[in-house]
Amino acid sequence: MAWVILIGALLSHWLGRSLDQQFVKVLAPIFRHQARQGSGKASLYAVPSLATSVILELNAMVKLINSRLLRVNRLSLELEDMNAKLEKSRQELHHLSTTDPLTGCYNRRELVRRLEDEIARANRQESELSYLCFDIDYFKRVNDTYGHAMGDAVLLNVADTIRSRLRATDCFCRSGGEEFTILLPNCSSETGRNYAELQRLGVAEAVTILDGTAVQVTISLGLSTYSPGQDDAEALMARADAALYASKENGRNQVTVG
Known part of the structure; x- marks a missing residue:
């Protein structure tokens, strides 16, 4: 100007x-x-x-x-x-x-910025904030078996399925290759778990079709909840990652609360 x-x-x-x-x-x-x-x-x-x-x-x-x-x-x-x-x-x-160009989700850089903003808001309002992360189960097998075009189609379909169930205040990010995160403002641990189960079932029922080939995948999820004055962003993410790892270790396609 x-x-x-x-x-x-x-x-x-x-x-x-x-x-x-x-x-x-x-x-x-x-x-x-x-x-x-x-x-x-x-x-x-x-x-x-x-x-x-x-x-x-x-x-x-x-x-x-x-x-x-x-x-x-x-x-x-x-x-x-x-x-x-x-x-x-x-x-x-x-x-x-x-923004992630493939899925239209926010990228990891924006996730970090949004998480800082949401934690500051939770502290001001003395409200809870849930952090939900998930991986697509056996995604490497999809790429190896059907090719990367199918892998991209699966990523996009999973993102669209999750997005269709987001609340207006949720922040949906692609944080890695097949890794995603959802920030859930004003969301308790119990509400977050129910929400995560809803998303898990939605993905399990979705079908990705490319060139006549149909593929279904599942997701493993880890949830942690921030309480003002009790922990910080790093601790919140670490607990969610540990919960996600537990979901994978216990058979995948499930939600674990950390």
């Missing part, structure tokens, strides 16, 4: 100087006439008859002014258009820097 204001100021300065020069040029004969009359001072009440050439020059100056005003207006519109495009580019860049 600063450069737009600077360009506008420069255009205004240039136009003002240009018009001033034109007025001086046209009015010079009047001042010279009065000087010859010995007044020594220009007066608006002693203006001589204007020669045809002066009238034509005034007319030309008016046309020049109108032309330059039109040009300034056109430049202003172009600057507004450029500013709108820059703002759109800024928004697109922000989206790219915070």
Whole structure:
């Protein structure tokens, strides 16, 4: 925005100087006439008859002014258009820097930022915050058996299935290859567990179809809940990761609360 204001100021300065020069040029004969009359001072009440050439020059100056005003207006519109495009580019860049391109989920960088914000909010409001992480079970086997195109299709289908059951306040992130995280503001451990079970069942029932081949997967989940003043972000994530590991060790396709 600063450069737009600077360009506008420069255009205004240039136009003002240009018009001033034109007025001086046209009015010079009047001042010279009065000087010859010995007044020594220009007066608006002693203006001589204007020669045809002066009238034509005034007319030309008016046309020049109108032309330059039109040009300034056109430049202003172009600057507004450029500013709108820059703002759109800024928004697109922000989206790219915070979003996973395949699934449309937030990326790990945004997860860290959002987690800090949600913990600060939980501390202010003295509310609970649940942290739910999950992995797709045997995802490497999907890639090895059906190829990476099917693997991508499974990732997208799982993300869409989870997304369809998100609350408006939830923050859904892809934190790794087949690893995902959901931040659940104002969510107790019991509510979070029920929510995790709902998501687990939804994924287990979903079917991914690519080129006539159907694949079903399951997920293992780990849940931890933040209580103001009791732990921090690192402890919250560590407990959820440990719970996820326990889900895998105990047979997968289940929820463990840490």
